[in-house]
Amino acid sequence: MNTQALFGQLLIGLINGSFYALLSLGLAVIFGLLNIINFTHGAQYMVGAFVAYFLLNKAGLGYWWALLITPFIVGAVGVVIERLMLSRLYKLDHLYGLLLTFGLALIFEGAFHHQFGSAGLPYSIPESLQGVQNLGFMYLPNYRAWVIVASLAICITTWFVIERTKLGAYLRAATENPTLVQAFGVNVPRMITLTYGAGVGLAALAGVFAAPIYQVSPQMGSSLIIVVFAVVVIGGMGSIMGSIVTGFGLGVIEGLTKYFYPQASSTVIFVIMAIVLMIRPQGLFGQR
Amino acid sequence: MTGQQIGDHQAHDPSWERRYERGAFAVLFLAFVLMPAFIYPRFGSQLLCFAMFACAFNLLIGFGGLLSFGHAMFFGMGSYLCAHAAKVWGLPVELAIVTGAATSLALGVLTGMLAIRRQGIYFAMITLALAQMLYFFCLQAPFTGGEDGIQSVKRGRLLGLVDLNNEVAMYYFAFAVFLAAFGLIHRIIHSPFGQVLKAIRENEPRAISLGYDTERYKLAAFVLSATLAGLAGATKAIVAQNASLTDVHWSMSGEVVLMTLLGGMGTVFGPVVGALVIISMQFYLAELGSWVTITQGIIFVVCVLAFRRGIVGEIEAWLRGRRK
Numbered sequence: 001m002n003t004q005a006l007f008g009q010l011l012i013g014l015i016n017g018s019f020y021a022l023l024s025l026g027l028a029v030i031f032g033l034l035n036i037i038n039f040t041h042g043a044q045y046m047v048g049a050f051v052a053y054f055l056l057n058k059a060g061l062g063y064w065w066a067l068l069i070t071p072f073i074v075g076a077v078g079v080v081i082e083r084l085m086l087s088r089l090y091k092l093d094h095l096y097g098l099l100l101t102f103g104l105a106l107i108f109e110g111a112f113h114h115q116f117g118s119a120g121l122p123y124s125i126p127e128s129l130q131g132v133q134n135l136g137f138m139y140l141p142n143y144r145a146w147v148i149v150a151s152l153a154i155c156i157t158t159w160f161v162i163e164r165t166k167l168g169a170y171l172r173a174a175t176e177n178p179t180l181v182q183a184f185g186v187n188v189p190r191m192i193t194l195t196y197g198a199g200v201g202l203a204a205l206a207g208v209f210a211a212p213i214y215q216v217s218p219q220m221g222s223s224l225i226i227v228v229f230a231v232v233v234i235g236g237m238g239s240i241m242g243s244i245v246t247g248f249g250l251g252v253i254e255g256l257t258k259y260f261y262p263q264a265s266s267t268v269i270f271v272i273m274a275i276v277l278m279i280r281p282q283g284l285f286g287q288r
Numbered sequence: 289m290t291g292q293q294i295g296d297h298q299a300h301d302p303s304w305e306r307r308y309e310r311g312a313f314a315v316l317f318l319a320f321v322l323m324p325a326f327i328y329p330r331f332g333s334q335l336l337c338f339a340m341f342a343c344a345f346n347l348l349i350g351f352g353g354l355l356s357f358g359h360a361m362f363f364g365m366g367s368y369l370c371a372h373a374a375k376v377w378g379l380p381v382e383l384a385i386v387t388g389a390a391t392s393l394a395l396g397v398l399t400g401m402l403a404i405r406r407q408g409i410y411f412a413m414i415t416l417a418l419a420q421m422l423y424f425f426c427l428q429a430p431f432t433g434g435e436d437g438i439q440s441v442k443r444g445r446l447l448g449l450v451d452l453n454n455e456v457a458m459y460y461f462a463f464a465v466f467l468a469a470f471g472l473i474h475r476i477i478h479s480p481f482g483q484v485l486k487a488i489r490e491n492e493p494r495a496i497s498l499g500y501d502t503e504r505y506k507l508a509a510f511v512l513s514a515t516l517a518g519l520a521g522a523t524k525a526i527v528a529q530n531a532s533l534t535d536v537h538w539s540m541s542g543e544v545v546l547m548t549l550l551g552g553m554g555t556v557f558g559p560v561v562g563a564l565v566i567i568s569m570q571f572y573l574a575e576l577g578s579w580v581t582i583t584q585g586i587i588f589v590v591c592v593l594a595f596r597r598g599i600v601g602e603i604e605a606w607l608r609g610r611r612k
Contacts, residue, residue, distance in 0.1 A: 094409055095408065110584075
């Protein structure tokens with residue numbers, strides 16, 4: 001057995017898992033309060049990567065600035081989208097939200113494709129994170145280690161904010177019964193807007209993480225988002241911790257499949273989804 | 289489910305409805321009969337295939353309330369198997385088309401059993417994910433030809449008599465298949481089965497309490513819709529003489545949703561009108577590249593925000609309003 005290659009695939013699995021976790025977390029947070037599946041999530045991740053690229057090449061702001069600023073820029077776009085469009089749909093069938101966000105994803109993708117073509121733009125790894133660690137059994141690039149650790153930290157922070165703080169308590173209460181929470185004097189519509197902005201910000205942050213690993217290209221979000229949907233179906237959207245565990249877990253399983261049976265690596269997550277649907281339709285962590 | 293539902297329509301005067309449907313059908317029929325005189329017949333045949341695809345999709349969303357975001361898998365599999373049967377197995381054209389539709393039927397049973405376990409948004413995500421799985425399968429499977437697809441499929445002679453290489457003959461054959469599918473959908477909607485389906489869409493718990501096994505009804509609707517989508521894909525393989533990855537890609541699933549939404553979900557004629565508009569738009573804007581995608585996105589947004597009844601839905605609402 002080639003351990004070097006095995007650990008290499010495991011590392012790629014963990015990286016992919018970080019993105020699955022970050023994106024499905026954002027989807028779960030948005031879904032909890034808005035009851036909308038945000039199809040634009042993949043496009044917003046892509047826009048995040050592009051904003052990082054612009055900040056570097058047009059404004060001279062490097063990776064660390066991008067990490068800080070990008071979520072706010074893309075999140076602000078999200079806030080505008082929520083105020084102008086999504087907020088008109090809450091009284092309708094939830095499927096309309098899906099259709100609207102799908103349309104927005106097409107607009108974003110089409111516009112970036114028109115401007116930049118389908119070839120990827122390079123974004124180099126920041127100097128402070130270049131280099132590799134020799135762990136004895138494998139070489140670990142510093143940047144990849146950073147992405148895994150940072151994603152995990154962001155996931156845990158999000159979990160903490162939602163499950164353990166007063167703000168999170170409001171959020172969970174509004175998910176259960178928005179009318180009652182509003183009667184207690186909490187500005188629920190504003191909370192909904194900010195939640196959408198925060199979810200979109202998470203997607204953009206994932207985009208910045210991804211920029212040095214994958215190339216920055218208009219279609220980087222669309223295939224990823226479909227896998228993330230499968231991850232969400234497998235985990236069920238009931239729990240925040242559930243999304244995190246499922247995201248990382250499926251990334252690792254995908255990595256292992258790439259080593260042991262590469263032909264199935266692109267379909268393994270969908271196969272797992274089918275199996276989960278047969279055994280536990282509400283998802284591993286979902287409630288009926 | 290709360291609020292306005294997809295495909296929701298007011299109760300109305302049945303005799304007027306019948307007259308309206310007959311009148312609208314007559315207009316549509318005449319338009320399609322005369323079409324080859326005005327546009328390139330090969331393009332007309334493709335229009336018919338996509339109109340059929342949209343009608344099949346509409347059966348599920350408009351009358352069953354189930355939004356499938358993976359219908360390209362049925363269209364694409366129908367297309368691939370028909371092309372394969374005609375080219376490699378050398379089956380005559382009518383049997384090749386039946387092979388394509390039968391494949392989608394089988395695929396519909398398999399995926400339907402999984403997908404109907406969840407409703408609403410989950411149903412949409414599951415169908416999308418299953419279709420993506422099939423896309424990757426088609427990308428790797430040897431018989432699909434991968435990136436190249438199956439090219440130069442022979443049309444042959446229909447029932448050994450009519451030469452389908454004549455574009456006008458091909459057009460009227462596609463029209464006949466379309467009419468058969470359209471008639472079948474019309475029968476399904478107006479049958480007791482269709483009524484139960486509508487009841488499930490309106491209020492599933494109540495339908496269950498009345499003793500209907502709603503899962504079986506939904507599965508039946510899903511399989512019917514999948515089969516007709518496969519029929520559309522198979523006919524397209526003969527018309528375009530190819531089958532490719534475009535047919536199974538998620539953007540194809542999105543396109544059929546768009547056609548139906550624009551034409552009017554849950555209306556009988558809406559999907560046909562929607563398909564005509566979208567396919568013509570793609571045809572005439574083709575050289576503008578990404579603008580096609582952007583325009584499609586804009587149509588989605590405008591339809592959802594301001595125009596939820598679609599073109600035909602708006603016309604119907606206007607006609608009904610005028611009668612009062």
